[in-house]
Amino acid sequence: MATNQEQRVKGKVISVCSAKGGIGKTLLSVNLAVALNKNKLDVVVVDGDFQFGDVALAMDVKPTFTLKNVMEEINQIDQHAISDYLTAHRTGVKILAGPERPEYADLVTSEALIKTINLLKNGQDYIIIDHGIGIQEQSIELLEEADEILLITNLEMTALKNTKLMMETLRQLGIKDKVRLVVNRFTMESLIAANDVPEMLGEEDAFFIPNNFKIAAQSLNLGIPFVISQSKCDLSKAMFKMAEGIIGKQKQQTVSSNGKTSILTGLLSPRRKGVRGS
Numbered sequence: 001m002a003t004n005q006e007q008r009v010k011g012k013v014i015s016v017c018s019a020k021g022g023i024g025k026t027l028l029s030v031n032l033a034v035a036l037n038k039n040k041l042d043v044v045v046v047d048g049d050f051q052f053g054d055v056a057l058a059m060d061v062k063p064t065f066t067l068k069n070v071m072e073e074i075n076q077i078d079q080h081a082i083s084d085y086l087t088a089h090r091t092g093v094k095i096l097a098g099p100e101r102p103e104y105a106d107l108v109t110s111e112a113l114i115k116t117i118n119l120l121k122n123g124q125d126y127i128i129i130d131h132g133i134g135i136q137e138q139s140i141e142l143l144e145e146a147d148e149i150l151l152i153t154n155l156e157m158t159a160l161k162n163t164k165l166m167m168e169t170l171r172q173l174g175i176k177d178k179v180r181l182v183v184n185r186f187t188m189e190s191l192i193a194a195n196d197v198p199e200m201l202g203e204e205d206a207f208f209i210p211n212n213f214k215i216a217a218q219s220l221n222l223g224i225p226f227v228i229s230q231s232k233c234d235l236s237k238a239m240f241k242m243a244e245g246i247i248g249k250q251k252q253q254t255v256s257s258n259g260k261t262s263i264l265t266g267l268l269s270p271r272r273k274g275v276r277g278s
């Protein structure tokens, strides 16, 4: 629990999205979570793919409770009780697993989802949501509430075309400013130069993640995020850089919005895990 002197800063919500499936949302969500956690930050990954979520598999954990239970019991859950529904990974990262069967996706409502995320904000520095493909009706409000939207593409024409359309939709929703583009597998063979992608999509910059199928596939198949098992590989270096970029942006925002340094203070002072943990 935070003391009066150490006012708890509410966790930041990072929505990981893509216009196309199979593009790397889950791989990047779990590895980003562990990379942030290595910076002594409390992180929860929420499986926002309500039908076929595989965050638990990607981190090799067996959840006792899932989002289905949270949805069913949402009226009885407060900011303390929510931690009972999370599954702990050995790194300390927490997971709110997706429903175990696709038909349970219907139980998920936008209202209950927003409440869940707000409850999680009290005990975490970052809430990473691994969204389903595109923009799901239940998740629109969640995207509106997110602090950052990581929109993932790769160099394939279909991915780029759909990402552009999704950018336009996000602009119409008035939330385009929160988007940070991620060009995954940017070293893959393609007629399109990775460096041209941000401009093509109307962005100034992007995070670039290299192509490394062996390590990516191992990470997902073994359920051991590569930032743990292969912390020096090209993919891991890119993920740590991304984590730094995200932390850096939050620091900037906190300083400019408060004139104070709440999260900055938390990061620079040797805050131990567990001090603010759930």
Ligand SMILES: Nc1ncnc2c1ncn2[C@@H]1O[C@H](COP(=O)(O)OP(=O)(O)OP(=O)(O)O)[C@@H](O)[C@H]1O
Pocket: 018, 020, 021, 022, 023, 024, 025, 026, 027, 028, 049, 132, 133, 184, 185, 209, 210, 211, 212, 213, 214, 216, 217, 218, 220, 235
């Ligand atoms: N940087 C990368 N290098 C090589 N392979 C990658 C990379 N990123 C993702 N992949 C591969 O792409 C596939 C899809 O990854 P992942 O499951 O994370 O995508 P997803 O967007 O979550 O998919 P879905 O839409 O089904 O949820 C996996 O086989 C993964 O190994």
Ligand SMILES: [Mg+2]
Pocket: 025, 026, 027, 049, 054, 130
């Ligand atoms: Mg996925």
